[in-house]
Amino acid sequence: MNFEEHNHVVVIYPHPDDESFGAAGTITKFRKAGVPVTYLCGTLGEMGRNMGSPFFANRETLPQIRKKELQDACKVLDMNLEMLGYRDKTIEFEPRDEMAERFKNYLENLGATLVITFYPGFAVHPDHNAMGAAAFEAVKMMDPDQRPTVWATAFSNDHVEKLGKPNVVIDLIDSFDQKLDAIKAHRSQAEGMLSQLLANSESDNEYEAALERFRFEGFYEVDIDQVNY
Amino acid sequence: MMEAIKLEIVQDYINQFANQPVYVHLETTNGAYASHFNANAYNVGAYIRNARLTYSQGKIVEHEGSYRVGLKHEIGWIYAEGLTDFEFNENNQLLIAGHDKEGRLMVALQISPEPFSY
Numbered sequence: 640m641n642f643e644e645h646n647h648v649v650v651i652y653p654h655p656d657d658e659s660f661g662a663a664g665t666i667t668k669f670r671k672a673g674v675p676v677t678y679l680c681g682t683l684g685e686m687g688r689n690m691g692s693p694f695f696a697n698r699e700t701l702p703q704i705r706k707k708e709l710q711d712a713c714k715v716l717d718m719n720l721e722m723l724g725y726r727d728k729t730i731e732f733e734p735r736d737e738m739a740e741r742f743k744n745y746l747e748n749l750g751a752t753l754v755i756t757f758y759p760g761f762a763v764h765p766d767h768n769a770m771g772a773a774a775f776e777a778v779k780m781m782d783p784d785q786r787p788t789v790w791a792t793a794f795s796n797d798h799v800e801k802l803g804k805p806n807v808v809i810d811l812i813d814s815f816d817q818k819l820d821a822i823k824a825h826r827s828q829a830e831g832m833l834s835q836l837l838a839n840s841e842s843d844n845e846y847e848a849a850l851e852r853f854r855f856e857g858f859y860e861v862d863i864d865q866v867n868y
Numbered sequence: 869m870m871e872a873i874k875l876e877i878v879q880d881y882i883n884q885f886a887n888q889p890v891y892v893h894l895e896t897t898n899g900a901y902a903s904h905f906n907a908n909a910y911n912v913g914a915y916i917r918n919a920r921l922t923y924s925q926g927k928i929v930e931h932e933g934s935y936r937v938g939l940k941h942e943i944g945w946i947y948a949e950g951l952t953d954f955e956f957n958e959n960n961q962l963l964i965a966g967h968d969k970e971g972r973l974m975v976a977l978q979i980s981p982e983p984f985s986y
Contacts (some may be wrong), residue, residue, distance in 0.1 A: 678929070685986055690901055694971035697870050697955060697963050698893065698978065702986060726986060728900075729913075764900040796904065831970050 640809070642672035647749050650718070650789070651742060651756040651800045653681035653730055653766040656828045659821035663723070663756050664811030665856050666716045667818065676718040678751055679742065680709060681770050684828070686727040704827050710848040712824035715817060721745070731769035742777035744844060750785040754778060758859055759868035761793035761802060761840035771868075778863045786849030790858035805857030812854060819849050870953040870965065873886075873935050875928055878954050881962045882926040882937070885979050892919045892939075892946060893978040918983045934966060937977055950976035 648669050650658055658666065658678050666676050680707040690696040696704050705739060706722070713720040723741075746754065757771030773789060778786050790807055811818055822829045833845060839849035874926070893913030902909040922937040938945040950966035957963060960977040965973050978984065 686897075687894075688897055688973040690967070690971055691971055692971045694953075694967060694973075695869065697957075697965065698895075698973065698976050699957065699959075699961065699963060728913075751965065763904045766900075796907075831972075 640668075640807075642668050645674045645752045647676055647751050648676040648755065649746055649749055649751040650676065650678045651681075651727070651754060651770060652759075652792075653676070653764075653770040654684045654687075654727065655674070655680060655682075655705045655712070656684070656825040657767070658718075659712050659808075659818070659825060659829075660853070661757075662856055663712075663716055663818040663821040664719055664814045664853075665755070665809045665858075667811075667814040668809065670717045671814070675749075676716070677745075678713060678718055679721050679723055679745055681723050681725045681730055681766065682727040683709070684727050687828060689828045689831060691827045692826045692834065696827050701827065705825070708827060712821045714738070714773050715821045715824055725804045728766060729737070730766045730773075732868075733769070735769070735773050738770075738773035739776035739780060740830065744776055746781065746787060747776060747785070753788045753790065755790045755858065758791035758793035758798070758802070758861070761798045763795050766801060775861075775863060775866065775868060782862075786863065789861050789863055791861055792857075793859060802859060805859055807858040807860050809856045809858075810854065811856065812850075815846070815850055815854070818853060819846060820851075822849070845851060853866045870963065872966070873928075873952060873954050875930055875935070878928050878935075878937075878962070880954060881954075881956055882928060882939075882979070885897075885962065885981070886923055886926060888981070889920060889922050892921060893917055893963065893976065893980075893984050894919070894948060896948075896975040899972070899976065908976045917986070920948075922929045926967070935964075937964060939979075948975055951973045951977065965977040 756774035757767040757774035837848045877908040897913035921941045926939040935951040966975040
C-alpha cells in the first residue's frame with residue numbers, strides 16, 4: 640500500500656470514537672506518509688448510553704465531554720476535525736440529498752482523493768448506515784474524473800457472507816500505539832469496553848488484549864457506480 | 869456527578885417543579901447494538917426531548933432497590949421505571965437515570981425549568 644499516493648483523506652463517520660475504532664491505524668499511516676486527513680464528524684454522540692465505567696457523565700454533560708474526547712483523539716491522530724452538528728440517532732431522518740450536497744462541497748474544497756466511511760446497510764447503527772449512504776451519494780454526485788476512491792467499513796454479522804472479505808486490510812502491528820491512544824482518548828466510551836476485552840483475553844496486558852481485537856482495519860473499496868445500498 | 873437516589877431528596881425536587889411549566893426529557897434504550905451482539909435481543913428505544921408541560925403532582929416510589937417516578941399533568945401522565953441515580957445540576961435541572969451494572973444508561977427522566985440544550 641502506497642499511502643503517500645493520496646492528496647487528502649476525508650473520514651466521514653457520525654460519532655466521536657467511530658474514527659478511533661474504525662480507522663485510527665490507517666489514519667496514522669496516512670499522516671506518517673505526509674497526507675493530510677480531515678474528519679467530518681456528524682454528531683457529538685449526545686445519546687450514547689456509555690457514561691464512563693464507573694460512570695462520570697450524564698445525559699446533559701455527555702456532549703461536551705465527548706467533544707473534548709474527540710478533539711483529544713484528533714490530536715493523537717494529528718488530523719483536522721470538522722464537527723457537522725447533527726444530533727445523535729437522528730441522521731437517518733435528515734434529508735439525504737442535503738447531507739450529500741454538504742459532504743460533496745467538503746470533498747471538493749479539500750481535494751479529497753480518498754473517502755473513508757461506513758458501508759450503508761452493513762454498519763449496524765442507523766447513524767452509521769445513513770452517514771455512509773450520504774457519503775456514497777456525495778461521491779456519486781461528483782464528476783467521474785474528480786471522484787475520490789471510497790473505502791467503506793462494514794461490521795454487521797452478515798457482512799462477510801454478503802460482501803465477501805474486505806479487499807483493503809491494513810495491519811497495524813507497527814502503528815498500534817496511536818490506535819490504542821486514540822481509543823483511550825474516548826474515555827467515557829472506551830473504558831468499560833477495554834476492561835472487558837482485558838477480562839476476556841488470555842493476556843493480562845491491555846495493549847496485547849487490544850491488539851488481538853483491533854490489529855487489522857478492513858475496508859471495502861467500492862465502485863460507486865456499481866454498489867447497491 | 870450523579871449519585872444513588874435518596875427518595876426524600878428527589879421527592880422534594882419533584883415537588884418544587886409542580887404547578888409550573890417545565891421541560892421534560894424522557895428516554896429509554898437498550899443500545900443500538902443489542903441485536904448485533906445477541907440474536908435473541910430486539911432493539912428498543914424512545915426519547916422525547918423537551919416536552920413542555922405542567923404537572924400537578926409527582927411521586928417517586930422505591931421497588932427492590934430501584935425507583936419509579938410518575939408525574940400527573942393536565943391531560944395525562946409521564947412515567948419512568950428502573951431509575952437508580954440522580955443529580956440536581958447547576959442549571960436547576962433534576963436528572964434521574966437508571967444505569968446497568970456497567971454504568972450504561974438504560975432509562976432517563978429529566979425535568980428542567982428551561983428547555984434542555986441541543
